[in-house]
Amino acid sequence: KAxxxxxxxxxxKTRGQQVTLSCSPISGHRSxxxxxxxxGQGLQFLFEYFSETQRNKxxxxxxxxxxxxxxxxxxxxxSTLELGDSALYLCASSLEGSRNTEAFFGQGTRLTVV
Amino acid sequence: AQSVTQLDSQVPVFEExxxxxxxxxxxxxxxxxxxxxxxxxxxxxLLLKYLSGSTLVKGINGFExxxxxxxxxxxxxxxxxxxxxxxxxxxxxxxRGSTLGRLYxxxxxQLTVWP
Numbered sequence: 001k002a003x004x005x006x007x008x009x010x011x012x013k014t015r016g017q018q019v020t021l022s023c024s025p026i027s028g029h030r031s032x033x034x035x036x037x038x039x040g041q042g043l044q045f046l047f048e049y050f051s052e053t054q055r056n057k058x059x060x061x062x063x064x065x066x067x068x069x070x071x072x073x074x075x076x077x078x079s080t081l082e083l084g085d086s087a088l089y090l091c092a093s094s095l096e097g098s099r100n101t102e103a104f105f106g107q108g109t110r111l112t113v114v
Numbered sequence: 115a116q117s118v119t120q121l122d123s124q125v126p127v128f129e130e131x132x133x134x135x136x137x138x139x140x141x142x143x144x145x146x147x148x149x150x151x152x153x154x155x156x157x158x159x160l161l162l163k164y165l166s167g168s169t170l171v172k173g174i175n176g177f178e179x180x181x182x183x184x185x186x187x188x189x190x191x192x193x194x195x196x197x198x199x200x201x202x203x204x205x206x207x208x209x210r211g212s213t214l215g216r217l218y219x220x221x222x223x224q225l226t227v228w229p
Contacts, residue, residue, distance in 0.1 A: 004157070033216065043204065043219035056216050090157055092217075103217060105150075105157035 002026065004093050004106035012112045018079040021109045025072050025093030031055075032074040033103065034066060037088040046089075049074055050096075078111075086113045116141055116207050120220035127195055128228050135190040135223045137205030144210035147188040148217065149179055152202045161203075164188065175199070200227045 005024040013019050025032050034046040045058040049068035066076040072093075078085055088110050092103040121136040139145060146165050150158040162173025169181040179190045188205060205220040 006157075035217075035219075042221045045216050045218075048216060058216075092158075102160055102163065105159070107155075107157045110155075 004091055004104050006089075006091050006106035006109050008109060009107065010110045010112075012114060013081050015081055015083060015113055017081050018077060019081060019111060020075055020077045021089055021091075021111070023074045023076075023091030023093070023106060025074070025091075026104055029093040029095055029104075030072055031094045031096060032068055032072065033092045033094075034074070034076050035090045035092065036060075037090060037108070038086075043090070046076065081113045083113050085111065087111060116145065116209065116218035118205055118207055118218050118220035120203075120205055120223045122223050123221065124224045124226070126226045126228060129197055130194045132193050133191065133195050133199075133225065135203050135205075135225065137188045137190065137220060139186050139188065139205075139207045139218075141186065141207065141209075145207045146210055147179075147181060148206040148208075149173065149177070149188070149190050150204045150206060150219075152204065152222075154201075158204065161190070195225070195227045197227050197229060199225060201225060 007022045031050045033048040035043050037043045047066050048056040052068045063079045068074045088108045090108045091106045094103045117140040119138045127133050148163045149161040151161050152158050161177050162171045164171045164181045172178045177192050202222045202224050204222050206217040208217050
């Protein structure tokens with residue numbers, strides 16, 4: 001059974017640009033959550049999608065957005081990149097939502113903003 | 115909102131020694147509890163989880179954790195560590211009563227095992 005796949009693994013962007021990250025969940029999983037990991041702030045929740053609907057959102061500016069497709073694949077977009085957006089972005093999938101089921105994490109996308 | 119505190123940011127130990135990584139959470143509601151491990155440049159891998167039942171939970175790689183409701187703690191233990199256990203460990207909680215899929219993470223504990 002394939003795990004959670006995040007693409008690309010590494011990305012370098014310039015300040016002011018925008019970026020789109022992709023996450024393919026485990027087959028059959030309908031919930032996808034996104035997290036930002038930085039040395040300073042640790043792991044912070046961005047948002048969760050379930051059956052194409054955003055079900056929960058963390059405390060991030062509107063430059064961070066996401067969506068989920070009918071096949072449960074998810075994308076997150078960051079517009080007008082700032083240096084502080086440099087981070088490891090992790091995607092997690094679960095059957096119903098990580099509330100009481102296991103969340104499986106991808107290997108992450110390492111975004112560097114220069 | 116939940117708050118998770120991992121009391122030690124770094125824990126150095128020698129190989130074959132026992133180790134305990136501490137985790138406390140603040141919550142007035144019932145929670146589910148998790149420990150994840152992260153190796154360099156990798157995602158998070160679930161070590162173990164407490165959902166209900168026995169308060170002593172056994173996970174992969176010889177790790178176990180004990181849920182203590184009165185002390186709101188979920189400490190991770192291993193009786194004898196190996197070099198390969200060197201990694202960062204994260205404690206996480208989610209609200210038992212919430213339908214929303216969101217994990218609250220601690221800041222992590224870097225476990226370094228020396229030969």
